[in-house]
Amino acid sequence: MDQRIGSSSQPLKGEPVKGAGFDPAFIPGITAPATQPEPEPADARPTAGADAEDAKPANPEPAEASAEPADGGPEQEEESAPEDGAPTFEASDRRARFAADRRGVRLRLDEEDCEFRWDEIAAVETESARFGKRFTITVHTPDRRWYPIEIEATSRSRFAEWESQLDAVLDAYFEEA
Numbered sequence: 437m438d439q440r441i442g443s444s445s446q447p448l449k450g451e452p453v454k455g456a457g458f459d460p461a462f463i464p465g466i467t468a469p470a471t472q473p474e475p476e477p478a479d480a481r482p483t484a485g486a487d488a489e490d491a492k493p494a495n496p497e498p499a500e501a502s503a504e505p506a507d508g509g510p511e512q513e514e515e516s517a518p519e520d521g522a523p524t525f526e527a528s529d530r531r532a533r534f535a536a537d538r539r540g541v542r543l544r545l546d547e548e549d550c551e552f553r554w555d556e557i558a559a560v561e562t563e564s565a566r567f568g569k570r571f572t573i574t575v576h577t578p579d580r581r582w583y584p585i586e587i588e589a590t591s592r593s594r595f596a597e598w599e600s601q602l603d604a605v606l607d608a609y610f611e612e613a
Contacts, residue, residue, distance in 0.1 A: 523604040527571065529588040534573050536560075536605045541575055543585050550583065554609050562602065564595045571595055573602070 524537040533544040540553040541560070552575055559576040569592055574584040589595060 523601070523608045525598070525601045525605045527573075527587045527589075527598050532585050532587050534585055534587060536602065536609075538609055540609075543575065543583055545585060552577070552583075554611070557610065560602070560606060560610065562599060564592075569594075571598060 522538055524535070526533070526535045528534070528544075531546055533542075535542045540551060541557060542551045543549060556577060557575055558578045561574040561576065563572040563574070564570075565572075569589045570586045571589055571594070572584055572586050574582050576582045589598070
């Protein structure tokens with residue numbers, strides 16, 4: 437008599453292992469582990485042939501009613517033509533770039549970049565190094581996150597110029613809540 441307690445012919449199925457070993461973006465206590473999307477059942481997928489016609493939306497949007505013109509219209513115009521007399525600020529070096537204008541603030545470091553609208557910003561802080569030519573600009577968001585960027589100036593005399601230009605942009609566009 438070969439009886440095993442708690443055994444069955446089915447293999448044990450456990451919950452998949454989650455955590456930093458399988459998801460590099462996982463930080464315990466801060467982020468939830470990534471979940472895998474559930475596969476679609478085969479009968480729910482559209483098939484080629486006559487059924488594919490049924491899979492199209494009933495009211496397709498006309499081409500002329502699309503939100504953005506085919507030539508890239510408004511987005512390109514905003515990039516290339518700033519308003520006359522509107523204050524703008526831009527500082528950059530070989531690795532970093534900081535730009536502020538009527539649309540908001542853009543940061544770029546190497547190949548990474550981020551953009552903030554003015555309503556997403558709680559504060560903008562500047563700091564110059566006591567020695568050296570590094571100028572630090574930090575963007576603070578309402579959810580207590582901050583994004584610092586260091587820009588190396590050609591000379592320390594640029595710091596005062598950058599401060600005044602950035603102040604003009606902040607006075608024009610940034611509203612404290």
